[in-house]
Amino acid sequence: MLIALSSCRHAQRGKEACADREPSFLSGQAATPQSSSGLPTGDARRREQLEATRYRVIAPSTIFDTLQRMTNIPPILSVRFFRTDAGNEPVREWLTDLPKEHKRLIGTDIKTVQFGWPIGMPMVRKLDNALWEVRTTLGDTIARVIFTVVEAEMVLLHGFIKKSQKTPAIDLQTAKQRKARL
Template structure:
């Protein structure tokens, strides 16, 4: 098997929780599998662009995931050979909601 380009890490709060991991646990097994496969594609193929990955802001990208009947996004940053999963959500509108992007930025900055 090929060696991954990046190591995957979950953002961890000061309290020790991992919000993206917690969000994934709330989803169905098939949704988790689809999301995991898309993150693995990024992990092994970085750098990638559309249609799977889109740059959202300085140092923040989104994995664009198509689930059965809905769309999910996982916002991440890349640092020191690691992809850090900052925020995951089910998309309900065309544009990525500003509060979701702000949350990812705050987590990236350690706020």
């Protein structure tokens, strides 16, 4: 799913985008006049280039990040890492060991939950009483961060790379034990 955001001056003021500036893929009409060979004419090619600069297409995973920057929306939940009695933060340590791109994707999904709570499938799935998982696809692997919500705080309990269809019992048990220690 992709969302087109208009950057014409009318849309920036909260009004609808100009009809004459609406790209053809949104209106369902033919994009540009074509020559007999089926290729766009010179003026039409230039018009396509101008239209491309008036519209941006963004992926849904960055919607809340973009909205937060544009409007300074306060988050619905604050985020906290679970801390052991020894002072370690297992989820933070797990994230530190991941590649930079994986950290970015997981962080974006956590931020989406933080600003859009409550969110359901496919991003968040309920596992147990007051336990949810943030579901992140990392190309060929799948990452999960199990969390709970205490008052208005999202506590990240356990993170792991998923290798099977079902959430491993040991990972679920680890999250339950950490939740009990809150």
